[in-house]
Amino acid sequence: MNDRDAGQNRQTDYVRIDVGVLIVGAGAAGARTAIELAEAGVEDVLVLGKRGHGDAHTTWARGGINGALGTHDPEDDWTIHAADTLKEGHFLNDPEKVEAVTRQMPDRLRELDEWGMAFSRTEDGEIDQRYFGAQSFRRTAFAGDHTGESMLDTLVERARELEIPYRENVMITKLVSDGWTCYGALGFDMDTGEFLLFDADHVVLAAGGYASIYDRHTSRDDENNGDGPALAYDAGATLLDMEFVQFHPTGMAVDEADPDWAPWSGRLVTEAVRGEGGRLYNADGERFMERYSPDQMELDARDVVARAIATEIDAGRGTENGGVYLDISHRESEFIRERLPRMSERFAALGVDMADGPVEVAPTAHYGMGGVEVDDDGQTDVENLYAIGETMAGVHGANRLGGNSLAETVAYGVVAGSHLAARSDGAGAIPESLVGSVVEPHFAGLAATADTDGETEIRDLVTELQHVMWDHAGILRDEAGLRSGLDAVADIRRRADDAAVGPPSSESFEFAVDLGFMLTAAEAVLRGALERTESRGAHYRTDHEERDPDWQCNIRLERADLGRMRSETVPIGSPSEAVQAALDAGYELDYHQLE
Template identity: 70%
Template sequence: MRTENRTGDAVPLDPADYRVVERTVLVVGAGAAGAQTAIELVEQGIDPEEILVIGKQEYGDAHTKWARGGINGALGTHDPEDDWSIHAADTLREGGYLNDPEKVETVAKRMPALLRELDDWGMPFSRTNQGEIDQRYFGAQSFRRTAFAGDHTGESLLDTLVERARDLDVPYHENVFVSRLVTERGRTLGAAGHDMETGEFVVFDADVVVLAAGGYASLYRRHSSRDDENTGDGPALAYEAGAELMDVEFVQFHPTGMVGDRYGDEWDGRLVTEAVRGEGGRLYNVDGERFMERYSPDQMELDARDVVARAIAREIAEGRGTENGGVYLDISHRSRSFIEERLPRMYERFSDLGVDMAEEPVEVAPTAHYGMGGVTVDSVGQTRIDGLYAIGETMAGVHGANRLGGNSLAETVAFGQVTGRAIAARLATESIGGDSDVLYDRAERHFADLAMLADSNGTHDPRTVLDEVRELLWSRAGIIRDEEGLASGLAELDRIRGRANDLAVGGPTSRSFEFALDLGLALVVAEAVLRGARERTESRGAHYRTDYPDVSPDWQRNIVVERDSVGAMRLTTAPIRTPSAVVQDALNAGYELDYHQLE
């Protein structure tokens, strides 16, 4: 496990001194998306020794495990009328019709069979009395479609996938930070980075690179991720390599994060799973009002996440929040045995903090949770750079303007399978290797830059400057946005960039070096968020502007971000494709959740 007190002692800093790792396929990121991709590659006949999965954390310790509430798939356990087309329709509706319909249908169609496959692999799903995979309500879902393992679904999913990958002998390197993708003439050659424990530089000579490195929600002051993950690595690496980004302005604020002033800074923003509301949890303001009756009398606490998050933010802003800056989430009307069975991790967490969920409410407030945007990819996850793929939260297209709860885990396994199969099929018919001499030359130049950064003795602490980025995005591109705030945010980002060029770093194995690398990637994504949010002069999904409060038909377009010929950020738009006839029929049918079935 990486520690806070790593030092830079006795570490070689010669840019020409590096280790070379040769693989056919390099998977960057070891959460569910990366693990599923590697599993599929082996099951499609690729020798495990031709694959390498790398991650910044220990194996099995990825952000996936913090996704607690469930994973979507139209099994119809309780509601047999549900099917994949209604799942797709719910996803498009929740996404403000900015989703790529083809990608949405890919996920919705594949998930029932994938849930059963996970079950076969030993995923400990919660069960009905009849022994079937149980399913619960999640916000904005027309039917009970979210399969779950108590309230530890992500943890159980990742454990299942890691165990399966180990059974297939998939190699893994942990504590590796990839800081540069190397490309030449529109194709990938590999990647460059360093071992975070030893400081050793590493070149990954790979025909195919799969980015499964997460999203960018922890670039906000209050967020549900750990500080050293979801800092925008995947999107920033792809962008700097020449790929396009899309929909980056859309950041989902989960309605229910823990409130640090009550539970301590360690827990500030940590997720209180949507499963609490899915199992009947109710929201109250400090006056004891169940305030969602004003905002969404039909869907109540299980309306779309953006609706509930803005409602909570408004209650707090108008003085009806708690003294700790939150509202109350109460499930104490359920029995203690029900809570302990259905929400065991939440019950245990709050018990350890001195709160009995069976007797009293918990305090919550919105927290940055998920970036809907990411890297633009085709139907099998490939970017416009030949041999470079992006999947999971690193990719764009599935979620549009707002993510349907339970779809994040679904996307990871669905596109892990799709991308793994596509890469295996391609490798079976063609050789796609690149020029290794170019790779090593580019890597050595990058290592020279890294050596200078590791040895820099400037003015500013990297972690402090990274926190300035987080505060900036929270205040200027948060739940509520406007032109003045976004414009001033971009100006302040330029000033932060100046401080980022004058850092004090403590050597290549120090945490400050890691934060310095995070900062460089974060600045790219932060600019894309601010520019995209300023460009989109409407309110749609998770993007809400007080100066443009309505949805505009003219803005049913995706904003695409790319580097121009001089390295500046350029924004264009792309049209939305049409759903298939069967999904359009499901949209026309107007299915929607009726919260009051829970009462």
């Protein structure tokens, strides 16, 4: 009997916890949903976080949060915000979801302000707003360059005031579902290794996206591994537009051999640096965006700037560390420290003064525009299962407008929370048939995975998968590379069964669970990218370089027999008359106002 067989006979006791609404994910989306429920008088709520309270990926969103307040540009309004979002998304967005976000955002910003968020201010004391890429007006509100951190601090404090129950260091590994209805979730305590069964009337997935399936990415390695989409897909929900992955133009390009710099590889250099006037130069000293986008320059859409940088690097005009230069040294030192405090502090700690010269940057995987398909209330096609924030699809289309990620979290937190607060029905207790067919076999499988010897280290497989995705489904894609990528993912999936894994409280066990999620997300990205034979937004096919009007549709992925992914295309809706009027008006950023 090998170790894995022996694991089947181990004790698989678990603790059962009953709850009305279980929120998986304690970032901004999960917190705002819980707040909405609590303010509506719903008490039977539990928020789960993989990390300590207040330690979520939201804190890494630095540049700002969009809302048409009109602080500097009073002609701006929510319809123009919606129009910019649709244009940036290359019209693959769900117009109703876009409007659900943009209509709300002025009120959501004022609400955060009332709750004490430390927004940067104008001389008149108003919430300040800055330019962000591809936006027609200054509508990105900010707190220096630590907006996400300040926002999450505000939401966590509000949740504490409302005494919302929270449990930290818990990882969800599977949803309890019969394919049509969700009854709860399974997981484990990451400190003790104890297995946990959450019997829930409703489950809300606010567990982030899937950018960490790539080698260079802006997340920490233990987050954004595709948990949310993979959990929903496994439960019977549908995935949408997974091929659209945003590669942020400016991640840190570093000397990987330098132990001080290596941990920062790919970490975000916020768009706020360019929003405050930062300029991009190649190794020849040329401000190259003049060739790619003479009107919008460094503040063109993220996909445009990222491809421009990648092209410069591929052409041999990159820096020693495989990037280009981002320079804001023409601004005063005091201005940089005031407007970009976290960036200036980070580089100063590494011995670089942003006021003295440029820093090196290169594209890095940042955000998944795709995710779980949901209705207007955030509910999936599995009854009682919701997905919000970066876990859901629909708002961003083929490319996300900078500043819209934080906006989506609070807006859809309100949407889902208010809908749940009005519901009195629920899934009810977990049927005994699912205890025998789903709960107990899953816990037995987790036990069998733990404390096993194998030929491969689990972290090595995670790293290999990330390299595969960068090489075969990165900024530039083609059919041969995508097919090779699918073969490589299938091979990693086979070898994962023979990996060395520690106990449930170990890091290797966490990454073994993560790898399963990542493999699902990776396959979905590759299959969607292979099927979409055009270039649109963040998806660029070198063998199909033009945008094809026949592909103005979404790609749905759902489970089929024998573990296969089945795809189909679905049409796009139409914007409202008000938003269409804003589109017809043709508003556009004039970058040269910054010069």
